[in-house]
Each structure stands twice: as structure tokens, then as C-alpha cells.
Amino acid sequence: MKATNISRCRRFFRRLQTALMAFFLLAGISQIQAAQDQETLIKQGKYLAEIGDCVACHTPQGGRELSGGLPFETPFGIVYSTNITSDKETGIGHYSYRDFYRAMHEGISPDGNLYPAMPYTSYHLLTEQDTRALYAYFMNTKPVRQENKASEIGFPFNIRMGLKAWNLMNHKDGEFTPDPAKSDSWNRGSYLVNVLGHCGECHTPRDATFAMRPEAHFQGAVLDTFEASDITPQELNRQNWTHEDLRQLFTRGYSRKGTVFGGMYPVVYHSYSHLTEQDMRAVTSYLLDNEADIAEQPLTFNGHDKQAPGYNLYMGYCAGCHGQDGEGRPHVAPALAGNATLDRSSAFNAVSLLLNGIVSQHYNSTTSFYAMPAYADKFDDRQLTDLVNYMRTTWTSQKADIRLSAVAEIRINMKQSLH
Ligand code: HEC
Ligand code: HEC
Ligand code: HEC
Structure with a gap:
């Protein structure tokens, strides 16, 4: 071989080597990138799961987190929440993304229709991005082996097929669509309250078929021991709630307007006390339907009537x-x-x-x-x-x-x- 050929050959191999090194370096970086993206997604999912309050319903009293078994009394009988840890046999570790999507958006698990005690009636408007983040988080929770309990629903409601008819009647599909007449913050608040926070499941009265009545949104409903209060903007403003009052109520369970109790306590404890400052302001802006600061009136004391x-x-x-x-x-x-x-x-x-x-x-x-x-x-x-x-x-x-x-x-x- 001629000397020039040899040196050309060497140059070629040197270039190849550099190219390969660059390739592997990039591949390595993109792998690190993918792992970082996945970690960010899981972190996002964890936050969304908190604001969605999955723990409150899916954790048995004194039991392991997310392992299910908490009883829910419905007009049809008792339904137990299920194990949603990443355990492959007794939890949801075997779910594909599609399975998870259908459970959250359509109320259908691989085993059939879910009872609306699982608030898919609110979660169904989750964005695709948020559903993906939740999925990433739930596939990475600590697996807990615990069999699900069978529900105690009387005939004819024990036929999960019946839920199909209920869904056709009461359940509309779609994704959250922002109201263009309102600000980004208001819309973010609406999403956090109505979709993830599923506040209407307690605060909106239901009709004879147990569906939330949209025309009576947030007007209050008696649950069992307590009534979930009227939390329409009209009522909250009439009572002179300020952004700060609501922020305090949701972060520490009380404000100058009083404390939370009954079904509202877990909402604060597990869920809304984790809201970021920005999301909190979005939530209070939505609930009060007002982004501007609100003047705090003095607390009412009309004096004692000793004759009463x-x-x-x-x-x-x-x-x-x-x-x-x-x-x-x-x-x-x-x-x-x-x-x-x-x-x-x-x-x-x-x-x-x-x-x-x-x-x-x-x-x-x-x-x-x-x-x-x-x-x-x-x-x-x-x-x-x-x-x-x-x-x-x-x-x-x-x-x-x-x-x-x-x-x-x-x-x-x-x-x-x-x-
Ligand atoms: C108000 C109570 C409540 C809340 C809040 C709740 N769930 Fe559920 N969930 C239930 C009940 C009850 C069931 C079982 C329904 C049935 O058996 O038909 C269920 C079932 C499920 C299932 C189907 C499980 C299976 O075994 O196939 C999934 C998935 C699920 N929930 C995920 C979630 C996630 C994720 C969240 C939070 C974003 C959440 N749930 C919040 C009550 C709740
Ligand atoms: C031992 C102290 C104690 C006594 C006595 C007591 N309360 Fe209370 N009360 C509390 C506490 C503590 C709360 C708040 C509980 C919570 O939500 O964590 C409360 C809450 C309330 C609330 C609801 C306020 C809110 O947070 O929205 C009312 C109304 C009330 N009490 C009225 C009364 C009346 C009327 C009496 C007398 C018959 C009374 N209390 C006696 C401790 C007391
Ligand atoms: C499991 C049922 C349940 C859910 C879900 C629920 N609430 Fe409540 N809420 C109640 C009950 C019961 C009360 C009345 C007791 C009280 O004042 O704490 C209440 C009271 C309130 C009050 C008035 C508190 C006061 O001191 O008068 C506000 C504001 C409120 N809820 C906001 C929300 C928001 C926002 C959400 C969604 C993130 C939500 N609630 C979800 C049951 C619920």
C-alpha cells in the first residue's frame, strides 16, 4: 500500500472514531435526558395526585397508602375503593397507559365499569399531559400486595353493565376547555377545582339518578353528618371571604371565618395544603370569581342580648x-x-x-x-x-x-x- 493511502485510511478511521464517540456521547445524554424527563413527569404526577386527593379515598383507615379497601356508602350499597399501588397482581401495576386513561376518563377499568364513587365524573376532563404524568407516577409508587374487596351492592345495581346506561345518560366525554372570556389564572383555578379537586362531587347537589346538577353548581348538598356548604362566588363574597382567608383555610384548616371539619378535613389535609402559591391564587381567584384583592370587613359582633x-x-x-x-x-x-x-x-x-x-x-x-x-x-x-x-x-x-x-x-x- 502507498503511504498516501495509509494516511487516508488512518484519517478515515480517526474520523469514524470521533463520529462514534460523538454518537455514543449524544445517546448517553439523551438517555440521561429521558431519565430526567421521566423523573420530572413522575414529580408532576405526584403533585397532581395530591391535588386530586387519590390518597384520601384509596387508603384504608390505619392501612398502607393507596392500597384501597375504604368503604363508600352509595344509594345502591357499599363500594370499596381499590388497590392503586404499582403492585402487578393486586394493584394497577399491570395497567397500560390506555387502561389508566379509560379508568380516569371513562370510568372503565379492565374489569368493567366503575361505580361513580370513583369521581371520574370530574377527572374525565383531565388534560392528556396530566393523565400521562399521573400514569408515570402511579406506575412508580411503592407496590403493596393487597387483594380488593368485593362491593356489597344490591340487585340490580350489582350488574356493572347498568353503569353503562348511567354513563350514557350522565357522562359526557371531552377535555377541559378554558373559557376564553376569563384569564389564564381563573381557568387554571377552574381546572384545579372542578377537574382535579372534584369539589363538585360534594358541593353540587345531585338529581334522582345521583348525577351532579350542573345548573346548581356548588350550591351545597347534605352529605351525611354535614352539609357541604354553598361555595358559589355569590355566597363566598356575601360572607366576605378574602383570598387570604381561603388560602389560610386550605393551607392550615382554619381562617378567621372558621375551621374545616367532616368531609372537608381530608381535602385540606391530604390535598389542598400542598397547592403551590401560584395555584392557590388561581384557586381562590376562581372561587371568588375575582382576581383583585378584597377588602377585609371587621368580624360581626352585634353585642350580647342578655334577655335572649x-x-x-x-x-x-x-x-x-x-x-x-x-x-x-x-x-x-x-x-x-x-x-x-x-x-x-x-x-x-x-x-x-x-x-x-x-x-x-x-x-x-x-x-x-x-x-x-x-x-x-x-x-x-x-x-x-x-x-x-x-x-x-x-x-x-x-x-x-x-x-x-x-x-x-x-x-x-x-x-x-x-x-
Ligand atoms: C371520592 C373517592 C375517590 C377518589 C378521590 C379517587 N378514587 Fe379511585 N376509586 C374509588 C372507588 C370507590 C373505586 C372503586 C370503584 C368500583 O369498584 O367500581 C376507585 C377505583 C379506581 C381505579 C380502578 C382500579 C382498579 O382496580 O381497576 C383507578 C385506576 C383509580 N380509582 C384511580 C384513582 C386516582 C388516580 C385517583 C386520584 C387522581 C383516584 N382514583 C381518586 C374512589 C376514589
Ligand atoms: C372544649 C372546648 C369547646 C367547647 C366547650 C365548645 N366548643 Fe365549639 N368548637 C371547639 C373547637 C375546637 C371547634 C373547632 C373544631 C375543628 O373544626 O377542628 C369548635 C367549633 C365550633 C363551631 C364551628 C365553628 C367553625 O369552625 O366553623 C361552632 C358553631 C361551635 N363550636 C359552637 C359551640 C357552642 C354553641 C358551644 C357550647 C354549647 C361550644 N361550641 C362549646 C371547641 C369547643
Ligand atoms: C368529601 C366531600 C367534600 C369535598 C370533596 C370537598 N368539600 Fe368543601 N366542604 C365539605 C363539607 C362537609 C363542608 C362543611 C364543613 C366545613 O365547613 O368544613 C365543606 C366546606 C367548605 C368550605 C367552607 C368552609 C367554612 O369554613 O365554611 C369551602 C370554602 C370549601 N368546602 C371548599 C372546597 C373546595 C375548594 C373543594 C375542592 C378542592 C372542596 N371543598 C371539596 C365537604 C367537601
């Missing part, structure tokens, strides 16, 4: 914790002045919490209150009526218009639903 029959009851039983003038005591009990539970036309929650009390609740932050005692055995219906009317006229703009018969009815219904 409720006065002595309040001073005797309640003032020790809630304060002489209803101003509340830090770490003991919230203020009753301007309290949102009292400042509503319906006295359902006020009566119910006096009958049942509220267990001591703890939050991620250091905030916690005492328990609110139950008075079902201490007060008769007359005393309860007097107390509730006293609180309404003393600390809100509501009238003393709660009737004895209404209180008696709540007590009877409560007894029946709890036994």
Missing part, C-alpha cells in the same frame, strides 16, 4: 372555649364572630356539630384545636334552637329564624343515618 334565652346557655357551656364575646382562643377554639358555619341561611351544620361534636383535628403545620364536645345528650331541641338562634343574631347578619321543628327534624334524621 340562648345567652345563659352560651355563657355557661361555650364561652370558656369560644370566648365571652365569641372572639375565639388560639389553639383552643375558633372565633364565632363572623363564622361562616353560622352565617348561612341553613343551620344544618351548626345543629349537627352541636349534636355530634368534632374530634380533635391535626394539620401538617403545627395548628391544631381541642375537640368540640357533643351536646346531643345535654340539650333538648328547644335549647339547641335557642343557642343556634342566639349565635346567628349575635355574630352574623342572619335572623333568629330557625324553628324548633327544623332542629327536631335534623336530630331525627341524624339518628337514623348514624344507626
Whole structure:
């Protein structure tokens, strides 16, 4: 071989070597990139799962996270949530992306139609991107081996085929479409509240077929022990909720307008206390239908009426914790002045919490209150009526218009639903 040929040959191999090195380097980088993308996706999915509150429903009392088995009473009977850990046999580790998509958007699992106790009726508007992130997260959770429990649904509702008909009637498919007349922040809030937060599942009244009534969106609904309040912008603004009040309620479970309890407690504890600052503002802007700051009015205290029959009851039983003038005591009990539970036309929650009390609740932050005692055995219906009317006229703009018969009815219904 001639010398020139040899050197050409060498040059060729050197070039090849450089090209190969560059190729492998790039391939390596893109692999690292892919792994990083996957990690970001999983992280996004974890956040979305928190805001969607999957843990609250899919974790049994005292059991392993996401392993299912929590009972849900529906008008048809008891349904148990399922194991959604990444376990391949008893969880959803064997799901393809398509399986997951159909469960979230159409309410159909590989085993058939899901009961709407699983809120796919809200999640179905999830964006494709968010569904992918959730899938990435759920395929990477800690696997827990735990068999699912069979539901206890009476005939004819135990036939999951029946749900197909329900879906055809009540369930529309699609993806969240922003309202072009509103800002990006408002639309983000709407998505976080209506789709992921599935707030309407509790706060929107249902019709005879158990479907949410869109025309009564967020107008409030009695669940069991408590009523999920009217949270329409009209009502929240009438009660003078500010962005800051809602932010405090959702991050630490109480604000100057009162505490959360009943079904609202897990929403704060597992879910909304994790909202980023930006998402929080989007949520409060949507709920108040107002992005501008809102002026804080002083909390209502109309002075005591010592002649009213409720006065002595309040001073005797309640003032020790809630304060002489209803101003509340830090770490003991919230203020009753301007309290949102009292400042509503319906006295359902006020009566119910006096009958049942509220267990001591703890939050991620250091905030916690005492328990609110139950008075079902201490007060008769007359005393309860007097107390509730006293609180309404003393600390809100509501009238003393709660009737004895209404209180008696709540007590009877409560007894029946709890036994
Ligand atoms: C309000 C309660 C509730 C919430 C919140 C909830 N689920 Fe469910 N989910 C259920 C119930 C109940 C079932 C079982 C329904 C049935 O058996 O028909 C279920 C079933 C499922 C299934 C089908 C499982 C299987 O075994 O095939 C998947 C997947 C699922 N949920 C995922 C999620 C994810 C992801 C989230 C959060 C974004 C979530 N769920 C939030 C109650 C809930
Ligand atoms: C599991 C049922 C349930 C879900 C889901 C739920 N709530 Fe509630 N919510 C309640 C109940 C019950 C109350 C009344 C008790 C109370 O005041 O905390 C309530 C009360 C409220 C209040 C008034 C609190 C007060 O102090 O008067 C606001 C605001 C609220 N919810 C917002 C939301 C938002 C936003 C979501 C969605 C992220 C949501 N809720 C989801 C059950 C629920
Ligand atoms: C041992 C202290 C204690 C006593 C006594 C007590 N409460 Fe409470 N009360 C609480 C606590 C603590 C809460 C909040 C519980 C929670 O949500 O975590 C509460 C909540 C309330 C609320 C709902 C406020 C809100 O957060 O929205 C009302 C109304 C109320 N109490 C009225 C009364 C009345 C009326 C009496 C007297 C018959 C009374 N309380 C006696 C501790 C007490």
C-alpha cells in the first residue's frame, strides 16, 4: 500500500472514531435526558395526585397508602375503593397507559365499569399531559400486595353493565376547555377545582339518578353528618371571604371565618395544603370569581342580648372555649364572630356539630384545636334552637329564624343515618 493511502485510511478511521464517540456521547445524554424527563413527569404526577386527593379515598383507615379497601356508602350499597399501588397482581401495576386513561376518563377499568364513587365524573376532563404524568407516577409508587374487596351492592345495581346506561345518560366525554372570556389564572383555578379537586362531587347537589346538577353548581348538598356548604362566588363574597382567608383555610384548616371539619378535613389535609402559591391564587381567584384583592370587613359582633334565652346557655357551656364575646382562643377554639358555619341561611351544620361534636383535628403545620364536645345528650331541641338562634343574631347578619321543628327534624334524621 502507498503511504498516501495509509494516511487516508488512518484519517478515515480517526474520523469514524470521533463520529462514534460523538454518537455514543449524544445517546448517553439523551438517555440521561429521558431519565430526567421521566423523573420530572413522575414529580408532576405526584403533585397532581395530591391535588386530586387519590390518597384520601384509596387508603384504608390505619392501612398502607393507596392500597384501597375504604368503604363508600352509595344509594345502591357499599363500594370499596381499590388497590392503586404499582403492585402487578393486586394493584394497577399491570395497567397500560390506555387502561389508566379509560379508568380516569371513562370510568372503565379492565374489569368493567366503575361505580361513580370513583369521581371520574370530574377527572374525565383531565388534560392528556396530566393523565400521562399521573400514569408515570402511579406506575412508580411503592407496590403493596393487597387483594380488593368485593362491593356489597344490591340487585340490580350489582350488574356493572347498568353503569353503562348511567354513563350514557350522565357522562359526557371531552377535555377541559378554558373559557376564553376569563384569564389564564381563573381557568387554571377552574381546572384545579372542578377537574382535579372534584369539589363538585360534594358541593353540587345531585338529581334522582345521583348525577351532579350542573345548573346548581356548588350550591351545597347534605352529605351525611354535614352539609357541604354553598361555595358559589355569590355566597363566598356575601360572607366576605378574602383570598387570604381561603388560602389560610386550605393551607392550615382554619381562617378567621372558621375551621374545616367532616368531609372537608381530608381535602385540606391530604390535598389542598400542598397547592403551590401560584395555584392557590388561581384557586381562590376562581372561587371568588375575582382576581383583585378584597377588602377585609371587621368580624360581626352585634353585642350580647342578655334577655335572649340562648345567652345563659352560651355563657355557661361555650364561652370558656369560644370566648365571652365569641372572639375565639388560639389553639383552643375558633372565633364565632363572623363564622361562616353560622352565617348561612341553613343551620344544618351548626345543629349537627352541636349534636355530634368534632374530634380533635391535626394539620401538617403545627395548628391544631381541642375537640368540640357533643351536646346531643345535654340539650333538648328547644335549647339547641335557642343557642343556634342566639349565635346567628349575635355574630352574623342572619335572623333568629330557625324553628324548633327544623332542629327536631335534623336530630331525627341524624339518628337514623348514624344507626
Ligand atoms: C371520592 C373517592 C375517590 C377518589 C378521590 C379517587 N378514587 Fe379511585 N376509586 C374509588 C372507588 C370507590 C373505586 C372503586 C370503584 C368500583 O369498584 O367500581 C376507585 C377505583 C379506581 C381505579 C380502578 C382500579 C382498579 O382496580 O381497576 C383507578 C385506576 C383509580 N380509582 C384511580 C384513582 C386516582 C388516580 C385517583 C386520584 C387522581 C383516584 N382514583 C381518586 C374512589 C376514589
Ligand atoms: C368529601 C366531600 C367534600 C369535598 C370533596 C370537598 N368539600 Fe368543601 N366542604 C365539605 C363539607 C362537609 C363542608 C362543611 C364543613 C366545613 O365547613 O368544613 C365543606 C366546606 C367548605 C368550605 C367552607 C368552609 C367554612 O369554613 O365554611 C369551602 C370554602 C370549601 N368546602 C371548599 C372546597 C373546595 C375548594 C373543594 C375542592 C378542592 C372542596 N371543598 C371539596 C365537604 C367537601
Ligand atoms: C372544649 C372546648 C369547646 C367547647 C366547650 C365548645 N366548643 Fe365549639 N368548637 C371547639 C373547637 C375546637 C371547634 C373547632 C373544631 C375543628 O373544626 O377542628 C369548635 C367549633 C365550633 C363551631 C364551628 C365553628 C367553625 O369552625 O366553623 C361552632 C358553631 C361551635 N363550636 C359552637 C359551640 C357552642 C354553641 C358551644 C357550647 C354549647 C361550644 N361550641 C362549646 C371547641 C369547643
